[in-house]
Amino acid sequence: MNRMHGYTRRRFLTTITAAPLAVASGAFFSACTSQKLRAETFIAKASHYTDNLTRLILAGIQELRVSSEEIRGKRILLKANIVEPHRGAEHIVTNPAVVFAAAEAFLKLGAERVFVAEGAGHCRDTYQILEESGFDALFDNPKITFVDLNYDDWLVIPNSGGRTNLKSFIFPATLKKADWIVSMPKLKTHHWAGATLSMKNLFGSLPGSFYGWPKNVLHNVGITESIIDLNSTLHPQFAIVDGIIGMEGDGPIMGTAKNAGVLVMGRNLPAVDATCARLMGINPHKIPYLDLADNRLGPINDAFIIQRGERWQSVRTNFQLVDYIEAHRGLRL
Amino acid sequence: MAVVCHWRLFTESPAIDLCLRQILERRLPTGVFSEHLHGLYRPDSTAWAILALASKEGYSVYTESARACLAANQLQDGRIAFPDANSVFWPTAIAVFAWQGAGSFDQAQNRALKFLLETTGKHWPYDPKAPIAHDPSIKGWPWVGETHSFVDPTAMTLLALDIAGQSKHPRFREGIGMLLNRQLPHGGWNYGNTLVYGRELRPFADTTGIALAALAGHVAKEQINASLRYLQAQAEKCRTPLSLAWALFGLGAWGEFPNAGRVWICETLDKQKKYGSYGTSLLSILALAYVLNGDIRKGIA
Numbered sequence: 001m002n003r004m005h006g007y008t009r010r011r012f013l014t015t016i017t018a019a020p021l022a023v024a025s026g027a028f029f030s031a032c033t034s035q036k037l038r039a040e041t042f043i044a045k046a047s048h049y050t051d052n053l054t055r056l057i058l059a060g061i062q063e064l065r066v067s068s069e070e071i072r073g074k075r076i077l078l079k080a081n082i083v084e085p086h087r088g089a090e091h092i093v094t095n096p097a098v099v100f101a102a103a104e105a106f107l108k109l110g111a112e113r114v115f116v117a118e119g120a121g122h123c124r125d126t127y128q129i130l131e132e133s134g135f136d137a138l139f140d141n142p143k144i145t146f147v148d149l150n151y152d153d154w155l156v157i158p159n160s161g162g163r164t165n166l167k168s169f170i171f172p173a174t175l176k177k178a179d180w181i182v183s184m185p186k187l188k189t190h191h192w193a194g195a196t197l198s199m200k201n202l203f204g205s206l207p208g209s210f211y212g213w214p215k216n217v218l219h220n221v222g223i224t225e226s227i228i229d230l231n232s233t234l235h236p237q238f239a240i241v242d243g244i245i246g247m248e249g250d251g252p253i254m255g256t257a258k259n260a261g262v263l264v265m266g267r268n269l270p271a272v273d274a275t276c277a278r279l280m281g282i283n284p285h286k287i288p289y290l291d292l293a294d295n296r297l298g299p300i301n302d303a304f305i306i307q308r309g310e311r312w313q314s315v316r317t318n319f320q321l322v323d324y325i326e327a328h329r330g331l332r333l
Numbered sequence: 334m335a336v337v338c339h340w341r342l343f344t345e346s347p348a349i350d351l352c353l354r355q356i357l358e359r360r361l362p363t364g365v366f367s368e369h370l371h372g373l374y375r376p377d378s379t380a381w382a383i384l385a386l387a388s389k390e391g392y393s394v395y396t397e398s399a400r401a402c403l404a405a406n407q408l409q410d411g412r413i414a415f416p417d418a419n420s421v422f423w424p425t426a427i428a429v430f431a432w433q434g435a436g437s438f439d440q441a442q443n444r445a446l447k448f449l450l451e452t453t454g455k456h457w458p459y460d461p462k463a464p465i466a467h468d469p470s471i472k473g474w475p476w477v478g479e480t481h482s483f484v485d486p487t488a489m490t491l492l493a494l495d496i497a498g499q500s501k502h503p504r505f506r507e508g509i510g511m512l513l514n515r516q517l518p519h520g521g522w523n524y525g526n527t528l529v530y531g532r533e534l535r536p537f538a539d540t541t542g543i544a545l546a547a548l549a550g551h552v553a554k555e556q557i558n559a560s561l562r563y564l565q566a567q568a569e570k571c572r573t574p575l576s577l578a579w580a581l582f583g584l585g586a587w588g589e590f591p592n593a594g595r596v597w598i599c600e601t602l603d604k605q606k607k608y609g610s611y612g613t614s615l616l617s618i619l620a621l622a623y624v625l626n627g628d629i630r631k632g633i634a
Contacts, residue, residue: 125538125575127574139608151369151612153372191464191529209377210415212475216480219480220480254529
């Protein structure tokens with residue numbers, strides 16, 4: 001059972017701003033050290049973006065025992081990866097069809113509102129990225145709001161992770177309005193981190209106005225450590241990974257398209273990322289941020305991840321790794 | 334109809350008048366500006382709003398109070414930073430523009446210029462075997478203290494130094510060299526990487542525009558021809574605020590402001606019917622590009 005189950009966003013932000021940091025961190029850590037963490041993930045096969053993705057996502061939500069009571073009346077923030085879209089290169093960013101399907105699924109479960117949000121890390125022109133990626137179609141739906149996290153108002157939250165020397169994070173104010181944060185990355189290799197999945201996707205939750213384009217503040221203090229600190233502080237409730245067409249080779253921008261034909265979901269992001277890594281043919285224990293997250297933020301050991309839907313072994317397809325990219329060496333499962 | 338008043342050229346356009354009124358709606362009670370309605374004070378939004386409002390008669394009470402607020406928020410060493418984040422000082426260059434020629438703010442501007450000339454990003458020696466191909470030892474300016482120098486903050490600072498008469502300073506010359514080093518082999522600029530692991534990255538219109546605007550008058554056209562061609566092609570098709578405005582500034586700086594540039598600006602403003610209101614800085618940059626016909630130095634210097 002995922003230890004994070006039922007810990008809502010608002011409760012988290014209220015707790016972290018009202019209570020001494022040491023108490024919050026201490027309580028979290030003792031939960032981790034007392035026993036091995038377990039988590040569930042769900043894999044659905046999906047060949048095309050024109051498949052009934054809403055049905056698949058709803059099936060996953062149900063399998064993962066997310067009840068409609070958890071969602072009814074809530075404000076859901078879908079954090080997509082729209083880092084640097086280019087028309088015709090649909091393997092770079094989360095496909096809008098997956099995000100729209102997720103929005104529809106949460107609305108069907110009674111969500112009050114759905115935000116789709118991104119703080120794009122490379123390109124400062126948010127409207128350009130919306131149009132290049134196809135996300136501008138969001139503006140036709142009155143129940144979905146797009147939020148540009150790069151230029152939002154902000155709030156300062158103490159860093160709960162302690163792996164970097166960052167005392168605090170400056171988050172977009174919209175995050176405080178959301179009850180659920182859902183990380184929705186693309187399934188990709190990465191030339192600095194090994195892979196970029198639901199945990200690294202949260203880099204885009206920080207505003208470029210404060211962290212730069214790219215978010216060099218995080219590169220400076222360590223990508224691995226920043227991923228851990230960000231996830232420790234933000235605690236997203238869910239992840240839905242777009243692996244229908246992913247990216248292999250020299251990701252996260254210049255790699256090549258890879259048909260993986262899956263959506264991967266879960267409440268626990270390390271478990272989701274570990275499952276994604278395995279189906280990519282990557283050993284999650286060799287990805288530094290996952291190794292560091294293991295049994296701190298969630299399980300990455302296959303023995304402690306309960307697979308719902310398809311098994312990762314049946315959908316495994318080796319993503320190309322590049323010999324001369326240091327972060328790719330030794331990753332093969 | 335175009336009317337020349339002192340050094341300012343302003344054009345009566347209902348779309349731009351509306352734009353300026355939208356900007357004014359983001360004015361906070363203290364005299365500064367937020368990016369969105371009822372938002373928090375932002376120094377970049379404030380500086381851009383000053384520039385846009387100063388382009389037309391009748392707004393001086395707002396521009397003067399905003400200039401004074403920027404000066405009041407200036408830190409001891411001359412930087413203009415975001416509240417809660419002293420290391421986030423990239424708006425300093427835009428504040429230099431906002432104070433340019435305003436007389437009573439010369440001291441604030443000089444302090445900001447001193448800060449910029451004494452500040453750089455994190456740099457290290459060039460290694461031909463490194464995955465990144467650009468020369469990381471060439472100094473420019475960063476977005477945030479203790480981080481690497483990138484294209485936008487470097488170009489913005491060079492423009493600020495240029496209009497303030499600092500183009501002979503060694504830092505200025507090195508900054509020009511930094512921008513040239515970050516130019517992509519096939520033309521254009523992105524945020525500031527060229528090749529990573531041997532693969533050339535893609536350019537963006539806005540960063541190409543701002544880089545070209547900064548380089549105009551300081552490098553030969555042959556050195557940036559491919560980038561100019563890229564930007565011309567982008568300007569024909571992009572109708573998003575930041576990309577179009579900087580594309581027009583970049584082209585305008587090289588004497589190639591497109592004949593239809595102002596029409597494109599109005600088309601872009603019209604897309605607020607779909608997207609909702611643009612942010613203050615975007616409205617301001619579009620208004621300026623319209624009023625100045627793409628020549629950012631003419632309107633500010």
